[in-house]
Amino acid sequence: MHSDPEADKPIHQLLAEAVSAHKDGRLNEAERLYRHILRSDPQHPDANHNIGLIAVDVGEYLAALPYFETALSRNKKVEQFWLSYIDALIKSGDIFKARNLSLEALRSGVQSDKISSVVKKLNPSRKLEFFYKYLQHTGIFDSEPGKVVNGDLQTIPLLTNNFLNWFETQSWKSFRLLELGAGNSTIYFSNFFGSVTSYESNTEWFNNLSEKQPENVHLIFSSSIQKKLLETDLSNFEVILVDAAENRANLTRAIVTQCYNGIIFFDNSEWYRNSIKTLTQAGYIEVPFFGIKPQEDWVSCTSILGKPSNIEKILDSNWVKLPKLARMDATGSPWDIES
Incomplete structure (x- = not known):
């Protein structure tokens, strides 16, 4: 011993x-x-x-x-x-x-x-209190694996904070969303869009979401989102979210093949530049929103893409709301009035 x-x-x-x-x-x-x-x-x-x-x-x-x-x-x-x-x-x-x-x-x-x-x-x-509050509102401190929330503990999608800040300034009630890949985003977007149709290929995600899907959500399971996409009349949707756990180059090609003229939300666009190139060569223009996400320690990008005439429709300067923590001068700035 x-x-x-x-x-x-x-x-x-x-x-x-x-x-x-x-x-x-x-x-x-x-x-x-x-x-x-x-x-x-x-x-x-x-x-x-x-x-x-x-x-x-x-x-x-x-x-x-x-x-x-x-x-x-x-x-x-x-x-x-x-x-x-x-x-x-x-x-x-x-x-x-x-x-x-x-x-x-x-x-x-x-x-x-x-x-x-x-x-x-x-x-x-120059105090750090604001920056702490900003990170808190983004959900950095309250989100957990499988549970992405903002500082008010409301479910949010794992998309960049700058994209979400912009998204909430616009009105989407008259728009129909086709979501390629379901999850937290399905719950979140159901609060803004008139209707959400979501394709999901992961059985666990599909079953979890089925138990709590809102009334305006049509959740569809498909073992191949690309195949389901090719069978879909895309003219029925004003917006498509590309966030599926499948080959995005193939999904992008399927969208372009159908001559889709709506708006595309494309997450992690910094990783899929070949897919973005396919869209821009087809006449889409890209507006990137670089920012941060809860649970991630790097800067990423969620982009919006669309034909020039359609991009104008979703860049309404008559904002329906300001992002939280934004401050507007209630009296108006004299520098904003022509003299």
């Missing part, structure tokens, strides 16, 4: 060996030793803090937070404990909590140029 070589070592010796391994970049060995310390003293501040540092090093910011919190709760006089915790909160996207923690550090009596610098960074003269 092999004995544990660290079993009889005092904690201060284990910590010194762990720190040495950590500095040398031997992270697995360092973490093993830190965790050995925590088995004896789960609240050990240095071991908790340093495990948090290892988690940050490998991009596991959320996993680092409870370790930093424990370290700080044991010793609020260590400047680095505050700095590491605040840094991990920033990297995990929780600016609001990071800001509050930086102010708490000052109130706790920690006198440090680094802490003061962080406080200034998180509390600039």
Whole structure:
């Protein structure tokens, strides 16, 4: 039977060996030793803090937070404990909590140029409150896998925020939507379009949606959306959403083959430039809406495409509403009046 070589070592010796391994970049060995310390003293501040540092090093910011919190709760006089915790909160996207923690550090009596610098960074003269609210409204903090919602917990499609901001300024009640690929978008668009016809090839998605489909939605299962599309009279729809989990080049060609003259909403258009080229060569013009989506950490694009005469019909300057958080001068701007 092999004995544990660290079993009889005092904690201060284990910590010194762990720190040495950590500095040398031997992270697995360092973490093993830190965790050995925590088995004896789960609240050990240095071991908790340093495990948090290892988690940050490998991009596991959320996993680092409870370790930093424990370290700080044991010793609020260590400047680095505050700095590491605040840094991990920033990297995990929780600016609001990071800001509050930086102010708490000052109130706790920690006198440090680094802490003061962080406080200034998180509390600039131009406040970050609006940007936090903007991300919150977009759904960044409340959405979960399979559940995409805005800040009011209302179901929204996984389309770019800038597209949705524009979309809601227009009136769609007289329009009929053909949706290639069902999901959250089906529920959302049913609130705006006169009717929604949705083709879906995924059995699980279809069954889940069937249980809650609105009255103005006609949900159709098809093992091949492309085949179903070729059988459809597209003149019955003013708008088509292309967001199916199928070959989009084939879907696009099927639309062009039928000489469709309506409007196309095309998600992730930055990934499907050959499909977009097929449409533009057929006389469509593209208006791209680059933006962000809940659950995604990159900028993507949802485009609208249509023939010039039809594009004009959906770019109505008489907006039915403004996006949330937009501000309109109720008195009107004197610079907007000819003199």
